[in-house]
Amino acid sequence: MAQPQRRIVVVGAGSGIGAATAAHFHAAGAHVLAVDLRDNDTPATEHRRCDLRDGAAIEALLAGIGDGWDLLAHVAGVPGTAPAGDVLEVNYLGMRRTVTGMLPLLRTGGAVVTVASVAALGWQQRIPELEGLLAATDEAAVRAWQAGQDPAYPVYSTSKQAAVLFATRLAPAAWQKYGVRVNTVSPGPTETPILGDFETSMGKELLDTVKATVGRHATAADIVPVIEFLGSPAAGWVNGHDLHVDGGFVAPMSAGGRLAL
Template identity: 40%
Template sequence: MSVWSYKGKRVVVAGCFSGMGEATARELVALGAEVHGVDIKESPVPLASFTKIDLRDPASIDAAVEAIGGEIDALFNCAGLPQTFPAIEVMKVNYIGMRYWTEKWLPRIRKGGAIGIITSTAGMGHMLHAREIGELIAIPDFADAVAWAEAHPDLVGDGYAFSKEVSSFWTMLMGTITIKQGVRINCVAPGPTETPMMPDFESVASAKMIDVFIQPINRRSKAVEQAYPLIFLNSDAASFINGHILNVDGGFVGGVMTGQIDIQGSIEKAMASI
């Protein structure tokens, strides 16, 4: 079988209702995978099964894992909340619940399998908060992790950027752990992407501010342009990629890190034009 193929593979996609998760699920179906999806709303994709889930609730996560059951070859974590929701709910869905869900699936992922997570370039500052993130990651219990987040409101902020920082850092850390059972874990960090969530981001930061982060390609991504690299990372073609954050951002992070993009100046210019 081709390393690019998903024929005969059993996979689960979290967040398959819309946006990047829907695009991922739809493409996986086209590639021949047996796709089981979960979300808080039913997916329009013709799936092998759909199960309703609320990542804010451990009991809902437990029930969804049991409902799907069996072993899988790959897990795709595409669910997320924007910062228009309460910060603690954002933390639950984007990191705490996602982690709990992933760890519930880990014993069921076949050797040679993979986990792919959607984070964000909003989490590119994860190393600046490495000590604090390490404290949170060291807490395995769902309720205790929520309590930690509630006790650090200044650090958590609106929940979005910090949850993506933690998810990115956790991906790198878990790469040294999951590989011991033959399972790789990676994430994609998208730049601004046209999904049904975009109006929420624009209501908080404005379209001009968001477009600071589309440099140097100067356009927003399509949802499927994020699905393709995520599907690659979980394929056999990526068998030696593990614990990696793949920036799918048109070159933004590279431009910032090499000094080609003046992010502070760009933000000030955008703010002046609002």
């Protein structure tokens, strides 16, 4: 018996990892809804535009796509070179609204995979500070919270820390109420159109150090199969997990260093 066609929503499908994710599932025969801020030619079954800074736009999008989806791959994000408000509203608040709004539209056994970042490293130590951000559920509250933070702390890291913390806390409730798993994928530096923005905001020297340590930056082709796995029945008992996809750069930091061979 033929398997039913999978139904996938990819948010941030216009370029980079999101475009590669949408194209991958489309080539595999899935019905793919590609969502992005701008028009694009990413291979997909259908395309919609949505500004993740606009809560009403997210509501309108979700109200018009129906239910029975198998996977939400939420890949959209902006780098730290963007205004702080935009970074938090897209990477955290817009993601939160999209994910929570999609839960009842996903079938039992479905999944959410959100792309975070290894820039979220250390989120466990910042939970007390991030509590206020997780309590902020509209743009004004998010901006008010950020106004009280140390302006020297990278807002991109904050946004991804909040994304990981939110997904980790959401996962048990999403599983119990909807039968939907929620996980995050945290890439290291990846060859995408916004890599230059990350070199500007994080420092090219730092990213070059990562590259030298593991041999190269990732490509979208390194990340997409991990999104596919976490969204598949093969990962049916993986929930509330943040999976680093960074060539092994971060792991030794929490293990006391690297072994020499």
